[in-house]
Amino acid sequence: MVRTEISLFLRNVPGELGRLATLFSEAGINIDALAIQDASAYVQELFKARGKSLQRIASAASYNSMRKDSAQFALIRLLVGDTDQAIDLLSRHDFLFDIMPVIALELENRPGELAKIASRFGEEGININYVYGSVSSPEEKCLFVFCPEDIELAAKIFS
Numbered sequence: 001m002v003r004t005e006i007s008l009f010l011r012n013v014p015g016e017l018g019r020l021a022t023l024f025s026e027a028g029i030n031i032d033a034l035a036i037q038d039a040s041a042y043v044q045e046l047f048k049a050r051g052k053s054l055q056r057i058a059s060a061a062s063y064n065s066m067r068k069d070s071a072q073f074a075l076i077r078l079l080v081g082d083t084d085q086a087i088d089l090l091s092r093h094d095f096l097f098d099i100m101p102v103i104a105l106e107l108e109n110r111p112g113e114l115a116k117i118a119s120r121f122g123e124e125g126i127n128i129n130y131v132y133g134s135v136s137s138p139e140e141k142c143l144f145v146f147c148p149e150d151i152e153l154a155a156k157i158f159s
Contacts, residue, residue, distance in 0.1 A: 002155045003104040004083045005145065008090065008097035009039060009073045020076070020095075027089050030081035033104070033145050035132035039073040077132070079104060079145060101151045103158055106141040107133075114144065117158075124157055126150050 010016040017036070024031060080086045083099070090097050107113040114133075121128055126148045133144030148154040 001104055001159070002101050002151065003079050003145075004099050005077055005079055005102040005147070006083065006086060006090070006097055006099055007075065007077050008095050010076055010095075012038065012072050012074045016074075017076075023089060023093060024080065024086065027085060028082075029086050029089065031078055032081060033079040033132065033134070033143055035077045035145075037075050039075045077145075100147070101155075103146040103148060103151070103154050105144050105146070105158060107144055109135050109138055109140060109142050113142070117144070117146075120157065121146070121148060121154065124153060126154050126157075 010020060021031070079102070087097075087099065105117060107117065118128070118131075127150075129147040129149060131144060131146045133142055135142040146154070
């Protein structure tokens with residue numbers, strides 16, 4: 001199923017995630033999935049991509065400054081119950097965010113389910129940029145969020 005993921009940067013300080021979660025809670029917006037990483041890892045991926053393409057989009061000094069500064073932020077990816085309301089809320093509170101389509105799948109909570117889905121992406125020649133997921137108990141289904149390079153093809157396959 002295609003869903004809209006929201007990616008945003010938060011300051012990497014105590015209380016920021018609580019502030020964001022409280023805003024959503026007070027607005028009645030449920031968070032269905034969430035992944036957080038130190039933004040410096042994100043910047044390091046930019047470094048790697050630049051290294052592979054040999055294209056520099058900023059000076060070396062700028063990259064080093066960006067890497068140092070980015071440790072002050074966290075990159076948050078999330079799916080919410082009401083994306084339009086969340087976007088409006090984030091805009092009103094001046095958050096820096098972006099949206100993109102992703103594939104969100106509920107999988108049975110048993111060995112081999114993720115292997116089947118990941119293998120299917122591979123068989124279709126679709127690279128997965130990143131994935132995150134969770135489950136609340138052994139009896140319930142898992143929710144996994146995939147960010148494929150070809151969202152249109154992935155949507156056809158997993159609809």
